[in-house]
Amino acid sequence: MTRTARITLLTLIWVGLWSDVSAANVASGLLVAVCVVFVFDTPQTGHLVFRPVHLARFAVYFTYKLLESTVVVARTVVSPKGAVRTGIVAVPLVGCSDAVTTLIAHAISLTPGTLTIEVRSNPRTLFVHALDVRDVDRVQADVRALEVLAVRAFGSAEAIQGLTIDDTRAWRGR
Numbered sequence: 001m002t003r004t005a006r007i008t009l010l011t012l013i014w015v016g017l018w019s020d021v022s023a024a025n026v027a028s029g030l031l032v033a034v035c036v037v038f039v040f041d042t043p044q045t046g047h048l049v050f051r052p053v054h055l056a057r058f059a060v061y062f063t064y065k066l067l068e069s070t071v072v073v074a075r076t077v078v079s080p081k082g083a084v085r086t087g088i089v090a091v092p093l094v095g096c097s098d099a100v101t102t103l104i105a106h107a108i109s110l111t112p113g114t115l116t117i118e119v120r121s122n123p124r125t126l127f128v129h130a131l132d133v134r135d136v137d138r139v140q141a142d143v144r145a146l147e148v149l150a151v152r153a154f155g156s157a158e159a160i161q162g163l164t165i166d167d168t169r170a171w172r173g174r
Helices: 003-018 023-039 052-078 098-110 136-154 157-161
Strands: 087-092 114-121 124-130
Touching: 003 023, 052 136, 087 136, 098 114, 098 124, 098 136, 124 136, 136 157
Parallel strands: none
Antiparallel strands: 087 124, 114 124
8 A cells, every 4th residue: 555545544534533524634634644654654565465265264263263262261260170271382483474473463362361472573483371271282283273374365475385384284173
């Protein structure tokens, strides 16, 4: 998206939030949009890739993990034992762009019982706090499956070729 398009979009959002199209709102929105775009502008690398079939697979897997983790958290809360095994797990990511890494980090944080607490860029690694860590390899495999699906849905051709192991088999029961 060009700078002009970003400025226009931000100005429209500003005016929409004020719910009043006036010269003052348009001018102040334009001023804020210009400042935001020029102060926080990031270099654009590559173009957005969108593969609908793989996006649907990502959405189905994410929904499944969301439901599964909700049940685990509910079971943990009502369990009389109180034996909660929390932990922080480092999960290396392979071939993810910044946007795909952000998507994965937010998807993890949206599922109950997990939270992305840190993202390192060199080497690209997510540090995930999990409520139920009985098996570190299982947590890493779950994040890896999410990564594979996200890269297939939004990653570049080079990123897809960099996926050496398709860990989506883990949630297909294979």
